[in-house]
Structure formats: structure tokens, C-alpha cells
Amino acid sequence: MYNDENNLYNYTYRKDGSELSHQRETIRPGGQQPGSQGPEIIEVKPVKKNRLGLKITALALSCALLGGAAGGGAVWAASHYGGGNESEINVSSRPATQVALRNVDGKTAMSDAEVYAANVNSVVSIRTSATAGYNFYRQPVETASAGSGFVLSKDGYILTNYHVVKGAETVTVTMYNGDEFPAQYIGGEEDYDIAVIKVEAENLQPVTLGDSGTLNVGDHVLAIGNPLGELTFSMSGGMVSCVDRAINVDGTPFNMIQTDTSINPGNSGGPLFNQYGEVVGIVSAKYSQSSNGTTVEGLGFAIPMNDVFSMVKDIMANGYVSNRAYLGITPQTMTESWAAQFHYDVTSGVFINYVEPDSAADKAGLKMGDVITKVDDTAVKSVEDLNLAKKKYSAGDSATLEVYRPDGTVTVEITWGAAPKEDQAAQQQETQQYPGNRNDNSGNGGYYGNPFEDLFRYFYG
Template sequence: MNENREPYSYSFEPVDHDSRMQMNGGNAFTPPEAPKPKKGSHGAKIVAVAVACALVGGVGGSAMTAYLLDQHTTNTQTQVAAETPTEDENVVVNRVVHTNTGDKNLTPKEVYDMYVDSTVGITTTGTTSNGYWTSEFSASGSGFIISEDGYIVTNHHVIEGASTVQVALYDGTLHDATIIGSDASNDVAVLKIEATGLHPVSIGNSDEVSVGDQAVAIGNPLGTLNFSMTAGYVSALNRDVGTGDVPITMLQTDVAINSGNSGGPLFDMNGNVIGITTAKYSGNTSSGTTIEGLGFAIPINDAMSIVNDLIDYGYVTGQAYLGVGVINMDTTMAKYYSLPAGVYVDNVTEGSCAEKAGVREADIITALGDQTVESYSDLAAALKDYRAGDTVTLTVYRGGQTVELSVTLDEKQPEPTEETTDSTTQNEQPTQEDTPTYGEVNPFDYFFGGN
């Protein structure tokens, strides 16, 4: 899997943090002029694109921590997403419940006219620090409305690190937005604005998408070309796209996407959202060939189960959590000392399932279940196949022997805020900054150093 992605990893362009890098000068989202009324004009969708360093930065904060959201969370279909109301009157009962059925075979123009007003522009501001100085940033992206009372879906990397978020509707009105929840591992976020009578999108079924299906995206490329539509085709399914160390399975499309489009919807020709446009490959291959027409969207079925959890709980339930901090091995040194390929356990979180199962510092993890682990990416991908509560065999190399440990995976809890804790708890995984060495480690120094 890694080999297939590696030739393009240097040019991977996740959507919209390209904007963050480019917009320090103030090239933020520009609200449109109030549009002239059109017959049947109800809304449109958005495409997503951003710069690699930005999205990698978004996921990289937790890159070397061994927890991941379970890819196989039950997908909640839109038509049954209106769940039983709770006693909390603030819980939305107005979920997206509509799906366009039948073979409408709409034209791209008809899709645009139906859903352009379901698309939004998103502007964020915040501060970033490189350890020496702090600077301000502004960025723009896209999103789409999923309820009449103001719930909006976008990419995590669009709002990552933001201190303020503002949403621009198609009619030109601006609304301050609250971040309801965000999941970096799957690059999905939910916002809320105080508004009523909005026009939500229709949610489709990405499991029914086929290669060759026509698709339409609507968004805000470059943060200034507001509510632009592009059209194309679904090029491939189930592409594992490397967003940092954590791959995300996406739809591939040749629909044109650019920075500023991140977080917008990808439509089928029935007018249903089938994906969240998120990333593209760009640049040149090692042979100098220009990369064109390689865009990617998160399948809507995968996204909606996350969206529902974020709205209901503020975090994604069922995420498999192992409780170890790991470092990629120096493969040359490992081979020289006849050590297996794997990831080096730098630390074990106290009280975690890994500690209970007997995982130790300086172990080398070589497999999770039946999946071989040679890098952190492999471990992260393997964890996506499990849910919290699943019991799996973890294979480690220790003291010249292979040891198999039975681990019942924990559930990752939402990370405490600065207001609730100043230190790492067992519900957190250590980040890159928490580990003394980032990247590859010389196994000789650790494995034979008395650890």
C-alpha cells in the first residue's frame, strides 16, 4: 500500500491548507453579491482542494500515536438519520433525512441550480507557532448544509487551529460558526450557525457509486471564485490516500478541485452528495510528467457516521485505541542487526490496553492481527479495521523472540482541553512532540541499550 502512494506523496495536495499557506496576506473568502433569483434554484455543492503541508500538518499532530478511528463504523444512511430525540431539547432532531431517488439523470446545470444555496464558504483565522515566533493566518474553504437549523459539514483541515470561523451563505449573509466537533483521523468536521429555514443537501449512498459515474462539485476555489461548479467523472474507488501518516480511503475523481474547495460536497447526477471533496495530487512525477486530474473525496457513507457522532457526542465513538507511542525503525540498521521490520515502542500509556496486555517499551511491533506492520502508517491502517472492544493479537519482537499478545482495544476518548487538564492522561496518545525522537530510530541504540 505504501509503495503505491509513495511516488506521489511529495505532491499530495490536501484541500485548503494550501489556502492557509497562501492567504496570510488576506486572500480570504469573499462573500458573493446577492444572487438574482432563479427558478428552482436551491443549492449546489462544493469541491475540495488544499496544500499538502497543511493537511499533513493537520494530521501530523497525532501522527506518531497509535490510535485510529475505526473505518468500519456502521454507516448511518441519510434517510434514517433522524434518530429518536433525546431529552436534551438542544439536540438537533432535524437531521438530513432526504435522499433523491430514482434515475433523475440531471444535467450539471440542474444539479447546480438545485443545490448551490446548500453550499457555503468558510473563512477561518487563527495563530500558528513554529516554536520561535507566532504568526496569524487566515484561510478559506467550503462546506455544505445538512440541516435546516444550521449544521454544516466540512473538512477537519479547513478549521484546524482556527480561533474564529465564519460562514458565508449563497445569499451573501455572514454567520459566526461554532465548531461542534472534528475528527482529524478522517478529516471531517461539523459546524453550527444560528439560522433557520436553510436548504440542506440530499445525502446519497457512496456504496452505490461506480467508476464512470458523472459527478459535480461546487465550491470556492482560491477563496475568491465563489460558488464555482466543476464536473467530471468518478475515476476509481477505494483509493488509500496518504494524508500524513494516516491513510484515508477515498473516491478518486477528475473533477477539478483547487485550494479553497476543501470540505465541499461531490454530487451524483441525482443531486445527492456522494463525497466530501478533500484532496488532490499535483506537481510532477520523478520522470517529469505533470500530474493532472487526480482529485479525491471522502465517501459520504464513511463521513456521515462520523458526522452523527460529532453532533450527538462531540467525538467519534468506537475509535480503536492501543495506547502506545511508536517510532519508525531505521530499516538499514534493523537489517544489519537482523531485527525484524516494525515500529519501535517508545512509550506505553499507563492504564491502557497495551499495558494490560503486556506491551513494553523497546518492543518492536511487527503485526496487528493478520496485518504486517513495518511502519506507523501500517499500524494506523491496521487499527482502522477494528473497533473499541475488539480483541486482537499483537505480535511483537522482544529480546530475540517473537511474542504474541492478546489485546482488547480501548475506546479513544475526546482529548481534554486546556481548561480540563495540563498533562497527558490515559485518554490521550503522546504526540510527535511528546516523543524524544521523531522519525526513524537506530534500533541498536534502544534495543541493545538496556531498555
């Protein structure tokens, strides 16, 4: 067993550790018995103080002396106390590896160490706090959480996950060199789980954004972040396990990069790098448990950079996503019971409960009672399917909808509208004023969804 005294571990074969007493003990090398002739007796006393620093220094000095005595490499020889047998310990003389600080140019493949050195100053640790109600004595209950992010511009714009900062009353950003800044929430998009915050700083080191569309299954990728909110600026590596993986979280569909890179609470919002040191994704979720409770490993997910790049620029410029595709309907997933109630021949799709006047849907001729079954070549069987298909478009883009009506199926040409600014403002107000609990660092917050209910958990930091 191991006995811990003053932060030092001493090994003993006895379970109760009885031989590690505070009495003086004598050790006679070579197995000699008391009273026999032999080398000098070495007296051992229990360690009373934490001498770890001294031991490390002694070890370092010993290694240096050994290296010098052997002419840079070699062999240290010594005799056993009574045996006279020579034992050799080989010590490497290889010098420490020097990591080249390279610029990310999108053309030069880099070692993992070079990717870290080139980007660690662009990664940030994010801490948030909020008031989550009041206790029995009417005192406010404070919650705190941690996440990650990365610098987009020299003047302090930072990208992270929406769920990391949702509901936060204060947001604090810490740089790799230890500098801390209060951050302001600029805007975000919950459906894509992205948020932009800003600190008042100059000459920060921004990342280089890459093309996530060039990723292939098997490509090497790296994540830098703050697992557990304590192991700050840690890097983990793996490969791309799948591209364009569709998952559903809390009813919100996401198109993700799947990776076996180690991802833990605290990594949320951090960058996913390719082998050229470019950011190709935003670390966001992890598949940690199957429906029967089986624990699984190696299933992490990141938001592809290409899917959100235009929205990020829009948020930086306007404070919200002004070009998000908008249809202008109140949707309902079509079911067999609905089909029986309305005597419809289709049992899946998106049933239109209401059409907003002067909306894109209204201008295209859609009406209450229509059932959308396809968007261009994408089949639509539920509201989640429609939302996922809609993410491929921006305001002003055109699409063809296949629509079921009791008198027959028709095709409708539609030009997507833009989400009303008041909807974006309401979302921002909610983010700034109401705790979201998805970034609750206690581990009790839930962000689960179908069809992977209780499987995917959005990391609250």
C-alpha cells in the same frame, strides 16, 4: 492586438494600434474609393464610454425582433451594401431549458443541472481569519483563507475539512442566497481531516448523505464549492478514477476516493455528489505536481462519507470523537539500523517504545520492545500503516495482532480502547487558539507527506 479602452476591446491589425486614433474616420462599404458614387458613407467615431450594457440590450432586442419576424425560428436576410448577394443567418428558436427542482430520493438519477439546483442551497462558503504573529512594529499580522462546506442539519450544523478551520479565530459562513453567519467550532478529527461547525439559523436545507461504498470506477461525480475563494458556488464534474486509494499526507494516511473532477484551492471541505444528488465524499486534496516537478492534472481526492459518518455524528453529539480506536503505545517505525542495534530479525513493523498503563495494549499483554507486523490480515511495515489499519476499527472492536519478539512471533488478541477525552480537548484547544497555516490562502502553506512528499497539497480553503 487588443486595445482596452473603458473595458471595451477593439481589434486592430497594427501592433501599435495607431489606426484607433481619436480622429474621425470614414468607412466606405464595398471597397469604394473617395470620390466614387455609392451608398451613403458611414462615419465611425472612437468609443468614449462603456456601452456594454447598451450593446447587450440592443443585441437582445434584435434577436427578439428577428425571431418574431421569422415566425419563431428562422432566417434573417439582408443584402450587402454594394454586392446584392443575400446572406442568411440561422437563429435557433429552441426555448430555454427549464431545470426541474427534484428531491433527492436516492433512487432517481438526476441531470447535472438538477443535482446543482437540488443542492446549491446546502453548500456554503467559509471564510476564516487568524493572527499569524507580529510584524517589525509589533502589530498583529492577520491571515485570511477560504473554503467550502455543506449543511448537515436544519438547525445549522455544517461539515468541512479540519484544515480549513484549524487555527481560525473567526469563521464566517455565507449561504447561496447571500446570508452570512458567524460560525462556532464544535469539534473535529485531524487524522480524518473533518470538522463540524455550527451557525445559529433555522430551516436550513441539509444535504442527503449517500453510501460511498456503492461507488464504482467510472461513475459520474460532481463537486460544488468555491474555487480560489472567489468563484463561489461553482460546479465541476468528472468520474471516479479509483476507490479506496491510500495516500499519505504529512505522515497521516488517508483512504480516498480518487476523481478527475476539477478541484482547486477553495474547494476544500465541499461536497462530492453522485449522480443521484447524494453526498458521497468530502473534497479534500489534489495531486498537482510529481516529484520531478512535472505538473499534472485530473488527480483529485475526496474523503469517503462512509469512513467518517459515525465520527461526524459523534462530534455533533459530544464535541469530539468518543469512539476512535486507541491502542495506548508510543510507536516507532522499525528500521534496519534499529534491527541491528537490538539484534532483531525483522527490519520493518512498528516498534513499541512505551505502553500506557491500563491501556488496550497493556490489557492485551503488549510490552516495550514488541514489534507489530500485522493487524488482522493487514501487513504493518510502519507507523503510517498501523494508523491506516486502525482507522478501520472503533472503540470496543476486536482485532488480532501479529507481534515479533526476540524469542519468537506471537499473536495477540486486542480490544481497541477509546481515545482519551483530554487528547480530544487538547486538539480542539489547538484548533481554536493556534493558527495552523495549512489554510493559508497565500499558497505558501505546506501540507506535504511521504511517500508522496511534495506531491499532495491539502487545500488551504
